[in-house]
Amino acid sequence: MTMENYKLFLFTLSSACVVGILAIIFVLRWVLHFQPGLGWDGGLAEFNWHPVLNVCGFIILQALAIIVYRLPWSWKRSKLTMKIIHASLNLVAYIFAVVATVAVFDYHNLSKIPNMYSLHSWIGMVTLILYCLQLVLGFGLYLMPSTPISWRAAFMPIHVYSGLLLFTSVIAVALMGITEKLIFSLTNPKYNSSPPEAIFVNILGLFLVVFGALILWIATRQSWKRPSEQTLHSLNSKGGDEDGTRVSTVLSQLSDGTEGEAVGETRKRNNKLDDRVN
Ligand code: HEM
Numbered sequence: 494m495t496m497e498n499y500k501l502f503l504f505t506l507s508s509a510c511v512v513g514i515l516a517i518i519f520v521l522r523w524v525l526h527f528q529p530g531l532g533w534d535g536g537l538a539e540f541n542w543h544p545v546l547n548v549c550g551f552i553i554l555q556a557l558a559i560i561v562y563r564l565p566w567s568w569k570r571s572k573l574t575m576k577i578i579h580a581s582l583n584l585v586a587y588i589f590a591v592v593a594t595v596a597v598f599d600y601h602n603l604s605k606i607p608n609m610y611s612l613h614s615w616i617g618m619v620t621l622i623l624y625c626l627q628l629v630l631g632f633g634l635y636l637m638p639s640t641p642i643s644w645r646a647a648f649m650p651i652h653v654y655s656g657l658l659l660f661t662s663v664i665a666v667a668l669m670g671i672t673e674k675l676i677f678s679l680t681n682p683k684y685n686s687s688p689p690e691a692i693f694v695n696i697l698g699l700f701l702v703v704f705g706a707l708i709l710w711i712a713t714r715q716s717w718k719r720p721s722e723q724t725l726h727s728l729n730s731k732g733g734d735e736d737g738t739r740v741s742t743v744l745s746q747l748s749d750g751t752e753g754e755a756v757g758e759t760r761k762r763n764n765k766l767d768d769r770v771n
Contacts, residue, residue, distance in 0.1 A: 499565075502717055506560075509707040512700050513553050519697040520548040527690040528678070533596075535603035542596040544670065550589020551663055552701065556708045558582035559660060562719045563711055572722060576635055583631070587624055594621060613669040620662045627655055657712060664705040671698050 524531060524541035531545065532538030558579050561567065567575060594617075601608050609618065634640050634648050675684050675691055682688045711717060 498716055502563075502565075502711070502714075505707055505711055506564075509556070509560075509704060509711065512704045512707065513556065516697060516700040516704055517549055517553065519693065519700060520544055523690070523694055523697065527693065535599060537600070539596050540600040543593045543600075544667075544674070546589045546593035546596070547663075547667060547670070548697075548701070550586050551593065552667060552704070554582050554586035554589065555660055555663065556704065558586060559656060559708060560711050563717050568719055575719070580628075580632060580636060583624075583628055587621075587628060590621060590624070594618075611669075611673060613666060613673050616662065617666045617670070620659055620666055623655070624659055624663075627652070627659060657709060660708070661705060664701050667701055668698050 524545055528541055529537045531541050533542075561579050561582065562575055567578075570578075598608060600606070609615065630648070631652060634645055634652070671694055675694055679688060679691060684691050
């Protein structure tokens with residue numbers, strides 16, 4: 494990774510942070526300013542937890558879980574620590590999504606509104622079920638010490654693919670939900686006359702799309718991957734330092750974004766292997 498790439502990484506990451514924070518501010522302002530606020534009373538205030546928890550938890554926390562291995566300042570931490578952080582963030586994101594779903598079911602039941610009739614609710618429910626499966630499989634495969642390495646390697650491409658697919662689907666589900674809610678709640682003036690709430694919440698949808706695009710970009714750059722354990726090990730043996738100072742130096746260079754070319758090449762070779770066994 495060259496300095497230039499590192500700057501691009503920082504720029505992409507900072508942009509994602511700014512857009513993510515704006516999405517949180519917008520969803521909160523939507524429910525607190527344009528809608529009747531937050532509460533747990535079986536009414537609209539309870540429904541409002543649904544978009545808030547889905548945006549802040551299911552989308553933002555899930556994104557953080559996805560890119561946590563890419564943060565260079567986390568590379569000094571052991572792989573196990575990072576796996577625990579990744580799993581915990583995903584678990585918390587899932588808990589937020591479950592509470593968000595309980596809120597909307599509760600609201601529907603008390604207000605005698607039918608459940609699970611819309612495309613939004615169908616795909617939303619599918620993402621919730623598959624996300625749970627992804628969590629259970631991820632835990633069993635990558636956090637249970639007894640799982641054979643060959644199984645971990647075989648399932649890694651599926652784990653990565655389904656994680657990114659779920660993240661993309663959750664953003665699509667949120668966009669459907671936003672549109673649906675605006676059509677339901679804007680009656681006078683109607684959605685098609687573009688009142689301030691409609692414009693404001695459309696912008697929230699745009700933020701979610703841009704946020705998702707930035708996170709997917711960060712997650713799919715090969716050169717921004719965490720260096721493999723083998724790379725660090727081979728650097729250590731090549732350097733021949735008994736106390737491992739060369740590895741520490743290289744690691745601090747990696748966190749500074751000043752990784753030399755030799756390191757980059759070794760990383761590229763070994764990342765392939767790392768992909769198969771992590
Ligand atoms: C991002 C992840 C999201 C997931 C997984 C999700 C999932 C669901 C599910 C499963 C239901 C069905 C509840 C029931 O039938 O009682 C539902 C309902 C609903 N959601 Fe979402 N939702 C998400 C985001 C949003 C967002 C951001 C909004 C924006 C306000 C929203 C608006 C609605 C509305 C209006 C309903 C009631 C109408 C319907 O059932 O389609 N959702 N959602």
